[in-house]
Structure formats: structure tokens, C-alpha cells
Amino acid sequence: MKVGFIGLGNVGGKLAGSLLRNGIDLVVHDLDPALVTAFTGRGAEAGADPAAMMRACDVVITCLPNPAASAAVVEAMLPAVRPGKTWVEMSTTDADEIIRLGAEIHARGGRAVECPVSGGCHRAETGNISIFAGGDRAGVEHVMPLLTRLGRRILHTGPLGTASKLKVMTNYLANANLLALCEALVTMKAAGLDMATTYEAIRISSGTSFVHETESQLILSGSRNVNFTMDLIQKDIGLFQKLADDHGVPLEISPLMISIMTDGQRRYGTRAQSDRIIERLDEATGLAVLAPGFPLELVDDEPEEQGYEVHAARPAAAE
Template identity: 65%
Template structure:
């Protein structure tokens, strides 16, 4: 299968790298020509444009920063869509929007999939990230070999749009965990606790989480670098709020998280690293929430392994 990849940023560059590393016939495109050049040096082809990629590839993957960016790229590709072509949307996006765009692809005889990833840039880099996929089962079977190259755990979530709903659900939970970890670490420091000990106490207890075991480490290092910024968090929790609003669910915590990150953006800027939301509490208390022995960036210490479909538990008949 000839694959095109559009969007070579923090996540897209790593996912496309997994495809290339595992021998996939890959062409790439990005508005940043330097990123394209780096991939070409590694063996990819310069895809020239979204339109050209859709014309010359069997499947085209988009991994872009906003629904508007995805819409603009798909508009350019759409005239080249026809039977046998697949559009794979790996961006974090709005479910209603991906269904709207996907319908245009399907109307022209192509197939559409929303297949966002979850698990952090460090796992995207090693091919060990998790991937959700929303599409019909036949399309899922066609793209599963690609997904198992980019990710380790692949979940077929149902129809087009379902993966995007679950992606913003999981990102909402990650944001809630980040804010609660920030508060827990600041309170521990204010109460006189050793932060290294506090980290381990949380890690081995019922209070632990994926976010604590990753982001708390770079918080304590002081780098706060997970290659994710406050504006992206604000986008994701806003998308989650939209899902809740459409479903008629009155949330308590969601609006508060939106308020917290809006304040963080006002204080520190939209491109501030997202774990630096803890600075709101550091500034308020005068405390420095750092400790020795923690890494500046997260590294995936698991060896790269072929991915596989996650089988959903069902009641026995």
C-alpha cells in the first residue's frame, strides 16, 4: 500500500517515522519544508501537495493541529478521491466535523477513518502508542496492517466519528489528572513532604495514573516538556465540552478545567508547555516544585513490538 502522510509535527513526525522505519512506501507533506526534507533524507518521498498525495497514494493520513486545518487539506484532496482511496484522520478533532468530511469522501467512492492516537509523544516515537479507529469493519481490516505498524494497541471503536469522541474523552481525563497531580505535588511540598518521596507514594498507591507516572516526572525535573502546549489542551477540553453539550450532559469539572487553562494561557501564553499549568500554584505559593533525579523528557523504555487489535469484552451468549 502506498501511503501519504500530511502533518509532520510533534506527533505526525513520529507516526510517519514508524511507517518509514518499518518499510512502508511513504510520501510526506508539510507546510514546513525542513520537516519534509528530514523525512526525505530518511527515505520518504516528497509528496508535493495534498492533491498530489491523494492522486498517487492508496491511503492518505492527516495529522494536523485543528479541525479547520484538516478541512482545508481535505478540500484540496477531495477532487482526487475515488474508489479504493482511503482518508485516515489521525488529528484530534470534532466528531461531527470528521463525519461531515468523511461523508464527502464516501460520496466519491472512497473510505474514511478517524484514527487518533493516545499515549504520549514518547510512545508515538517507538510505535507503541494506542490507536482508536472509527469506520466500517471492512475498512478497518484494510488499514489494520498500517495501524499495527504505528501503534501497539488498536481499538475498533465503531462507526466513523466514534474514535474522535473517545479521543477527546481520554484527553479530558488526562487534563483532569494533570491538574490534580499539580495540586497534589504543590500541597505535598507546602506540607513539608520530600517531593521524591511524594512522587513514589502516589505512584505505588491508588492515587496513581498514567499522567502521574509520565507528566509528574517532567514537572519535577523542571523541563515540563511533553511536546504539548496549553492551546492544544484548551482545544481538546473544548471539544469534550461540545460533545457533552450535544448530548445534554451538565458537567461540573469540565467547565472548571476550561477556566483553569484559559487563565494559564492569559498568564503564560498559548504556546506554553501544558504541564506548566502548575505555575499558577507555584506563583500563588512561592514554592518551587522540582526535585532531583527525574528526566527532562519521557522515554519509552519498552521495545518496539508489532501491534494488535484490542478485543472488546462482551457478555457470553
């Protein structure tokens, strides 16, 4: 299976690296030629443009920063789509756009599968990230050999569009947790608590979470560089808010989160690292929420293993 990969940014570059590391015949493309050169130096082939990549490859994966970018790339590929060709969308994007573009692919005889990932850049780099796979069962099974090299746990979520909805939901929850952690850490600092002890108290308690065990470390070290920027946070929670609005759900926390991130962007820059949001509270209190011994970057120390499919638990049918 010859695979094309379009979008070699923070997440895409690490996912493409997992394919290359696992011996996949890989063609890559990005608007930044330096990123392409780094991959060709490791044995990948440079793709000329999206249409050429769809013609040359069995599967083309996209991992792009926003729905508009994904739409532009897929529309450029459409003339080259025919039976036997597959598009895999690994961007975090709008479910309605996935469904629309997937219909265009299907109309030309191709397959479309959405596969957004969750777990952080450090796990994308080691192939230990989780993958939500949306699409018909045959399409998901067709790309499963690639997914089990890209990630550790793969969940088939249902028809096209379901994976994107679940992905923006998980990013909404992660950002809510980040904002709550910022308030918790600054409040404990103000109350005179040791920050390393505070970190451990959260870690071993009912208050712990994946976000705490990863991003709190970067906050306390002063790095505040989680490889995820405020503009991407805004895109994701905006998509979640849109989903709620479309279904008449009167959210209360979500609009506040959007407002807080908007203020963070105004203060620190549109593409500031998302963990810098704690600095709003640092500035308001005059406190430095730091502790020695925490890492400047996250490293996934789990060994890379073949991925596998997981299934939703369902109660046994009544006899």
C-alpha cells in the same frame, strides 16, 4: 501500499517516522519545508500538495492541529478521491467534522477511517502508542496492516465519529488528572513532604495513573515539556465540552478546567507547554516543586513490537 502523510508536527512526525522505519513506501507533506527535508533525507518522497498526494497514494493519513486544518486539507484532496483511495484521519478533531468529511470521501467511492492516538509523543515515536479506529469494519481491516506498525494496541470503536468522541474523552480525563496532580504535589510540598517520596507514594498507590507516571516526572525535573501545548489542551477539552453540551450533560469540572487553562495561557502564552500549569500554584505559594533525579524528557523503553487489535470485554450471553 503507497502511503501519504500530511502533518509532521510533534505527533505526526513521530507516527510518520514509524511508517518509514517499518519500510512503508512513504510520501510526506507539511507547511514547514524543513520537516519535509528531514524525511526526504531518510528516504521518504516529498508530496507536492494534498490532491497530488491522493492521486499518487493508496492511503493518505492526516495528522493536523485542529478541525479547520483537517477540513482544508481533505477538501483539497476531494477531487482526487476515487474507488480504491483511503483517507485516514489521525488528528484529534471534531466527530461531526469527521462524519461530514467522511461522507464526502464515501460519495466519491473512497474509504474514510479515523484513527486518533493516545499515549504520548514518546510512545508515538516508538510505535507503542494506542490507536482508536472508527469506521466500517471493512475500512478498518483495510488499514490494519498500517495501524499495527503505527501503534501497539488498536481498538475498533464503531462507526465513523466514535473514535474522535472517545479520544477527546481520554484527553479530558488526562487533563483533569494533570490539574489534580498539580494541586497534590504543591500541597505536599507546602506540608513539608519530600517530593521524590511523594512521587513514589502516588506511584504505588490507588492515586497513580499514566499521567502521574509520565508528566509528574517532567514537572519535578523542572523540564515541564511534555510536547503538548495549552492550545491543544483547550481544543480537546473544548471538544469534550461541546459533546456534553450537544447531549445535555451539565458538566461542572470541565468548565473549571477550561477556565484554569485559559488563565495559564494568559500568564505563560497561548502555546505554553501544558505542564507549566503547575506554575500558577508555584507563584501563589512561592514554592518550587522540584526534585533531583527525574528526567528532562520522556523515553519509551518498551521494545517495538508488531501491534495487535484489542476488543472490548463483553459479558457472555445468558443461556
